[in-house]
Amino acid sequence: MPRGLSKNKQSHKEQTWERATGSVPKSKLDREMNAGTIPSSRAEFLCASMVFLAALLLYSWTLAPTVTLVDSGELIVVAHGLGVAHPPGFPLWVLLAHLASLVPVGNVAMRVNFSSALFAALASAMLTFVVAELMITASCLAASKRRKKSAQQSKKAHDSGVGHLLVFAPALGAGLLMAFSRTLWFYATITEVYALNTLLILVILFLMLRWRRRIIADRRDIGAAMDAGHATSAITGHDTFLYAAALVFGLALGVHHVTVALVLPALGVIVYRTEGLRFFTSRRLMYAALISTGALVAVYTYLPLAALRAPVINWGNPRSLQEIWWHVTGRQYRVFLSFTPKIMGEQFVEFCRMALREFGLSWLPLPQALAFAGLVNAFKKDRTTFWFLLFIVIANLAYDLSYEIAEDKDAYYLPVFISIAIAAGFGLRWLIQRAVSKSMPLGKRYLVATIIVLLAPAIAFMGNWPFNNRRHYFIAHDYVENLFSAIEPNGLLLTLDWQVESLWFYATITEVYALNTLLILVILFLMLRWRRRIIADRRDIGAAMDAGHATSAITGHDTFLYAAALVFGLALGVHHVTVALVLPALGVIVYRTEGLRFFTSRRLMYAALISTGALVAVYTYLPLAALRAPVINWGNPRSLQEIWWHVTGRQYRVFLSFTPKIMGEQFVEFCRMALREFGLSWLPLPQALAFAGLVNAFKKDRTTFWFLLFIVIANLAYDLSYEIAEDKDAYYLPVFISIAIAAGFGLRWLIQRAVSKSMPLGKRYLVATIIVLLAPAIAFMGNWPFNNRRHYFIAHDYVENLFSAIEPNGLLLTLDWQVESPMFYAQEVEQRRRDVKIVDINLLRRSWYFDYLRHAYPGLIERSREKIDAFVENLKEWERDPGAFTRNQALTQRISAAFEEMIQSIVTHESKVAPVYITRDLLLADTTNGELTRWLTQTYQLVPQGLVFNLAGDQSFHDPRDLHIQTRGLADGTLRFEKDDVVNLKVIPVYTSMLINRGRYLALFNQHDRASAAFRQALVLDPGLAAAQQGLAESTAKLRNP
Known part of the structure; x- marks a missing residue:
């Protein structure tokens, strides 16, 4: 080789390395994957937009017209008057819902209900981004392996059409599956915190996965091996994603902190698989923690401020530090925690029942089967994704099975359902890979992929429609009117029925969970975008894809990381439990992207500061609102102690039970919810796609696998120990997000199987379209009857x-x-x-x-x-x-x-x-x-x-x-x-x-x-x-x- 040519090549490699480590800015073109291998961000955005519009149209059509039961009346009054809600106070959700209540359209209840629809639709779109991020990362990993086999690569030309199918078809299918899932759809049509919570969890996941992918790409480009355990230098150029995720994490703790915190193990998987153990001893971990803490504190500062206002509902009156602590930690709900084998066993049975019905027909668990296939595939090909999803499930079930509540227990399983949806995405990918051959004409490929993708969502739609259609829901409204008709003027009504009291507060199902889901998904999106950018940079500078052998951190994309940290902190102000439960999954993304060194870097500290700042900013609302003495001033959180009590849900600790009996019962209930979540419980196609997607992720993208798994584990670890009755399904939203994402991988797998390169282009797209629409169609058909609230006047x-x-x-x-x-x-x-x-x-x-x-x-x-x-x-x-x-x-x-x-x-x-x-x-x-x-x-x-x-x-x-x-x-x-x-x-x-x-x-x-x-x-x-x-x-x- 001529000396001059060698010198030029070396110079180019050094320049690429400088870009990866953040010292030289990279162009947008440099951040993209190989041409024909990784599709454009426009197609990714188009898929997410399609899911968003479909979900928003569906949720708007089935929206409850007035107040609903359980917490909706109370939450609407709190949002309307900036009061203090029941522990932990949900300050971020209150502030955002208050803005929604000011929109001069319809009654106040419908306005807040629509905010849930908006959050849930954004959450579904964010899950599409998360799955796309995982698929792009998987494609990048596969591309690196092909480069190592140059002989085979010379014989096998890469088919860009199939590559597009394997990325966007699973993402689209998983997004629609999540949109049509039982629990997210349910909380999208009423007033609850879980939609926002789910959104924030997914934003965190996205940011962490984007951070990981960028680091992986940079390592590949600089020729370093990708094993996180052997990294020699951190890549910090993309830590903006990491810190953004930390910020979102801190904010998300201001929504439903339990489910958000339970994501941490999954996030740890991502971090470990990306950056290795060194991250956990680096300043980057400290920065991220500080950002999250700052966001958390900022959000919950709302509690004492709101309590000082003496609002109408001032739950707990959290003014002192002790009262704030009691409120935030849900001190009053600790009685619901039971760790006896009997309770946990009963909860497990209930979880299984929920999981079966979550994606449509419990007797047709196709989405669950896809999720299983996706998990298996992830285990084989992408261990990071496998452990990520598994840790989400484990963490959530570990908690949820011990928490014995009755009314909204399904919401606590949302992170598990998210993991199932993500796994179903891997299952779809696996199925497409099996169904689509390279010899197929392009049109036939897309036809097969379309059928595969749409099957699971179709089952979810069919199974969930009858239960989630609340267009004519007036039950709560009529309940209150019937009570009023029996009471004389100035009469006194004594009651123990919260359905009466809450309806008196308001009147259509308004809940925080739609916003919560949206924020979770935003977090996931930002983290995954951060990961993808890092992976792309590593590839461009010639590094291998395992974080453990990286020689330097890539920090150029850390904007995504810090954005995720910001959203995380804000999300903690909606439903901090479910948002916090996403942390393990985010850790998976971070570890698998930047290795352990990230956890000892300043990037972690920055992300923590951002999250903490966002959290503090959001929760500052609580004391400010309390100072106004609003109509509902739950806990009156004015002091730091009162704010802490309110934010931590001190009163709800009675619902925590870690007995095997309670957790077993909760798990059975979760399984039941998971089966019906995406349509027809007897046709669990979305769940099957999620399983297939998880399997595919385990094989090809371990980061995604562990990421999704950690979401499920973290959420189930908490949710199974939390025994509540009325909105438990909302706690499972992160799990359902994981299922939807896994289903996206399942769709990709299915398209790969169904679409061959020999197919005409039109046929490829037709097959892919059928595959993509199948699972969402099932979810739509299954959930429409239950979530159409256009005629919901019960409350x-x-x-x-x-x-x-x-x-x-x-x-x-x-x-x-x-x-x-x-x-x-x-x-x-x-x-x-x-x-x-x-x-x-x-x-x-x-x-x-x-x-x-x-x-x-x-x-x-x-x-x-x-x-x-x-x-x-x-x-x-x-x-x-x-x-x-x-x-x-x-x-x-x-x-x-x-x-x-x-x-x-x-x-x-x-x-x-x-x-x-x-x-x-x-x-x-x-x-x-x-x-x-x-x-x-x-x-x-x-x-x-x-x-x-x-x-x-x-x-x-x-x-x-x-x-x-x-x-x-x-x-x-x-x-x-x-x-x-x-x-x-x-x-x-x-x-x-x-x-x-x-x-x-x-x-x-x-x-x-x-x-x-x-x-x-x-x-x-x-x-x-x-x-x-x-x-x-x-x-x-x-x-x-x-």
Whole structure:
């Protein structure tokens, strides 16, 4: 070789190395992969845009028109008035939802509901980016292997058409699969934090994966080996992605910190597989941690600021550091944590049930099968991706199976479902690879790929449509109206039902999970973009693809990293649990991209600072909002302690249980959710694609494999130990994101199998189109009936039915959150029936709630001030040191006696002003409120009036008014609900039991004609109700033989 030529080549290599390490800026062209091997970013953006538009159109069409059940009413009021929500406060979500509530379109509930739809649609698009990032990385890895086999490379020309199919078809299919999944679709149509949480988790994942890919590319270009464990020099030029991910991570902790934190193991996998162990001892880890912490602190600063404002809902009144800590850590929910084998086993069974139904038809688990195939493929070809996905699942299940809640448990599995979707993407890729041959004409290739890609989403759509269509959802609205109709003016309603109280707060399903999902996906996207850029740079400078043998860090793309860190910090202000659970997966991306050295570099410190700053900035909202004394000022987080309590969800720690029984039950429930998530549980094509995608990732892209796996592991590790009932599916959103991403790999695999190079171009695209659309079509068909909320007026009608029964100025006591939450909305936002006094017995055990009562019902407080002040004094002492009460029986008896005396005083004094009502849950067997129940039944006659009982002071007949009870969506076939849906578990039983009680009361006083009508109404809602059948038969017999 001539000396001059050798010199020129060496000079070029040195220049390339300088670009990779960040000393010389690279052009955009230099960052791209080999021509024909890696498709353009325009095609990637086009696929994501298609998924976004399809998802947004679907979510908008099936959006709940008004308030829904569980937490929606409370959250809408908090967002509308910048209050403090229940722990951990979700400050980032509150701020963003508040902006949405200001849009002058529709009612407030619909505006906040639409924000969930927007977050969820962005999350689906972000998952498309995540899968595309993994596919591009896999292609880059495959290209490097081909370069090593020069002889084979000379014989086999690369087919750019097939390369495009294997990248974008799986990404498109996985994105649609996630869009049509049961849980994300569900929380996209209501008010909840989980959509934003999912978005932020995916943003973190994207940033980490982009960071990894850029580093891998740079190492390949400089000729270094890619094994993270043997790296000789870090590549820091792309750490912007890393720090961006850290920032997003910190922000995401301000949404649902549990699920976000559970991603950390998966993120650790990415970091380790990219940069090796040296990263964990480098300043880069410190920088990222500081960024995340800064974002976290910034977000949660909102809690004490909001509490200082004394908003309407000021949950926990988190003003002091201790109160903030209790609120953020969910101190009150710790009782739900159980690590017994029995509980964890039951939770595991429930998880399995959820996982089966998550992507459509539980009896057709094609998406789950694709996910399994994707995992196997990832294990064989991309161990990083395999462990990444596995760690997401393990981390989330480890927690979720021990957390025994009932109403939104599916949301805690979202990271697991994300991992399944990602794995299904690998499964799709594997299937396409098997179905598409190089000899196929191009048109046939695309036809086969299209069929493969669309199959799993189609199953998810078909299976989930009947459950997620909330266009006609008015259950909560009608519930409140029916309660109002039974309460006289200035009446008092006592209740233990949060469905009552929350509906009172508002009225359509508004939840934080759509925004949460969006932010998670943004994090994933930014991290994956960071990884891809680094991988490309390494390839350009001749390095091998394993991070362990890198000689220098590539920092030129760290903007993505820091952007992900920013979004992470912000996402922590939505649902920090699910956002934090993404960290392990992000660690996988970082490790697999930059190796261990990253964790000891300044880049990590920068990312941590950015995340921490974003987190602090978002949560600064809490004390600021509390200072305004908003309508809902949950916890009143003004002090650092109160902010900490609120952010950490101190009150929810009771729901954590690490017993094998609880975690087993939660796991079964997760499996059930996962099966139905992407459509038809009996047709788990998306899950099968995810499995295939994971397998494919394990074989070809281990970083992606471990990345997705860590998301699933981290989320399941938490979610399976967290036993809640009403929105548990939202906690699984990161898992579902992983499943959707894996499904994208599964689609790619399927297209590779279905499309051959010999096919005409048009046929290739046709086949690919069919493959891509198949899984989303299944998800669409399966989830449409359940997520179409265009006619969802259940919460609205619930409220109206309650109002219709309550006389002016009446008092309603309840334990039902399905009552309390939409009632907040109806009274505080829509300003309806402000004369009715609603008191949640459960919230009376929170000192901040008395600030709300003083604001809303000053007369009630004044009339019972002596007993209220005595109890509040004991209550604040208990909040400061609950352990003292546990250890001292005398203190426990004192506070219990003060509680009973306070409620008796309230009922006695308010009954002199206007009628007092209670919801049926106060009469159910409950050791916590047993003394109260006995006192009520011994002192008063319970007269059924609509959906409530009127407390009458004598035993004579009180003629209950004939009320028109609205039951839209409950029995008319316009809406479908799962058996474990809150409507079936808590709302319909209220209607049927109160109708039966009315019938029995009328029959007792020989009003058999009216009694028969009540029994018939109950049978319309539940034709198999034995008590109603018996009552109807007895009254009919009495009419025939008087």
